[in-house]
Amino acid sequence: MTSAPLLDATRSTIEPTRKDAILRDVRAWRLARVQEQLRKHNVPAILLYDPVNIRYATDTSNMQVWAGRNPARYVMVFADGHVVAWEFHSSEHVWDGLDLDVELRGALSWTFFNAGHEAERRAQVWGAEIVDVLRQHAPGEHVLAVDRLDPFGAAYLEKHGISLLDGQALMETARLIKSSSELVLIGESLRTCEASIGRMKRELRPGMTENDLWAYLHYENIRHGGEWIETRLLASGDRTNPWMHECSSRVLQKGDLLVFDTDMVGPNGYCSDISRTWLVGDGRPSDEQRKLYEYAFAQVHFNMELLQPGMTFREFSEKAWKIPEPFVKNRYCCLAHGIGMVDEYPSIAHQVDWDSAGYDGRFEVGMTVCIESYIGAEGGTQGVKLEQQVVLIENGCASLTGCAFETDWL
Template sequence: MSVSEMIDVSSVGISERSMDTLQNVRAYRLRRVIEQLRNNDCPAILLYDPVNIRYATDTSNMQIWTGRNPSRYVMVFVDGRVIGWEFHSCEHVWDGLDLDLELRSAVSWTFFSAGTQAERRADLWGAEIVDVMQRRVPGESRLAVDRLDPAGAAYLVKNGLTLLDGQAMMEMARTVKSAGELMLMNESLRACEKGIERMRRELRPGITERDLWANLHYENIKHGGEWIETRLLASGDRTNPWMHECSSRVLQNGELLAFDTDMVGPNGYCSDISRTWTVGHARPSDEQRKLYEAAYSQVHFNMDLLRPGMTFREFSERAWKIPEIYLKNRYSCVAHGIGMVDEYPNIAHQVDWDSGGYDGQFEVGTTLCVESYIGAEGGKQGVKLEQQVVLIESGCVPLTSCCFETDWL
């Protein structure tokens, strides 16, 4: 199936989804992980990041909590075998999966879990990992790891293992989406759009930023979504500079209201959309229209520029030039990858290239978020816009129908 056909597939609603979509997606994602192991001549990868575990195995267990408390982990071998070390009495989260799987009980050695026994527990954990490697891949010492606390890494190295950067491998694996993944991402985006529509209906003077933001959470959970990474919603003078999280501030008629969804929705896929409105849907001022027109121009100029085969550096160099008055408050990147969460690549502005840029090449099937924030240094308001897209053979296509305020232009 071509990526152009994937776009047609991505418009299918949840009730029309093929029963084998999840099975196909699971097999595709595991193949992508195995390809990275082969490309890096590595026999196995140890995963702690909940998002990486979800990608490789489609299991999810208290992702926010286990992201802070490393208490479940997975090892994927280059031949497709999987060992899952699961949290206490949670083996049921693996039910229904078609994996060559061995389940074990996780050994947690954080201070919260082990207290003064943390060092002893870490030794028990490490001895088991070393033993698994010796039994499953005898003579091999290379093990990729996505994230690991210092005591664990030190134990493995001390006992003869060579640790490789598993996070880089997983980021590369997650870069190119299958048709099935786009279908699942579409379900997340539709849930996110329901939340945005609800916020738009409820947007009126007199409610607080938190009141409004709660509508997105409501629709996400209602439609089977999972969690939201940030609380980026701001109004009035809190829209400049960007990156204020929602507060108890009461909305005033006619002022700007901006938000960034960062929503992990159904199937664990992220919907990352930014829009800016006026409170009460009042007619925007000339200054508000000017800010909006600049942000809209930045997003759409850069979308028109994107092509598979283009290098990250070329895209950064040719991207829309931010006027000097807005440059200081620019967004942190021109665009970034998106999948289950924000993903590789992260494209630096040309002005930031020497300090934060890295090169690579865009591929067909990569999903991206094209970013803009426009607000003058010392200004009282700003506009945040962001569009989620997929790269196809001829360029990029939006994945969301969530409208812009084109009547402001």
């Protein structure tokens, strides 16, 4: 994987005929990554409920946000690549057109919403079928990886001799490295995000509400084939400090800082995670606003320069840009995190948080990562949030987005 062709591929328009070939490549790559993890850990199969994991393994999508709360469809992937899918009511058509060795069945939901006080009994019916399918396709095996499972289901499987393993860890590891074709799809999502951000900036003016502005991000995402937005992180004025205020009906005032984090799941189910800070209205930012921005810009770009394949997570944390003391209390929750279909492994802790939240690992070529910064003083009235999405290449990392920073503030 070389940097120039890789980055060119992420920034080019995808022609329809080329898109079909890219999707075939991506589907094969992702399923093979799941199989590789199963074989590596001597696990015959994995049962998936998380809609993002199902999308990764099979490229099927069905009410993703709703299915994240309601476990109404599930998939079992075997180490040999065979797939058994239990699809939601009358939704078998979501599998049309896929070149996939799949056995389709009807899903049985046993949540309280669907089953009421019959939940435990229905879970037993569900469990009997899961055990039967596992033993049919993996005779003699008594191990199953599961990404998430409610108590009745876990209890039934364990009672009937099935040892359960952490399937989320296997899936996060599978999703860690992106293929060149995946990066093309990530690029398409990012171009949609950039168009959405551009629309927001064109529409930004004093007198509109935060919600008014945030609606343009959603509008442009959906209009370009995107899917959903995971958070509502847009704030202005004194709501920019501390970070994590959700978008509101507050009216934007001239001279306010306006801060947002896209968390946007765009076309093809890939996430574009970009944070920027702007000034509301014409004019120049104040000295305080410029100084906050200067620190956040320095943190993001210092840490981008630092990032190298082969570096451990601990080493990155130890060598990362040192946050000035007034801003340590309100620091962002991590220095960097993985990104793919959504926020993904790893999450890199600040050095001050290492003992309580840190874990080690190693950066690799092909990982996509978001470099984070939030700068806002404890007790302050303003803050700046910046975030840049990058890919690890042989000699460092490269930005995946050309979304502009306010460099004239520096």
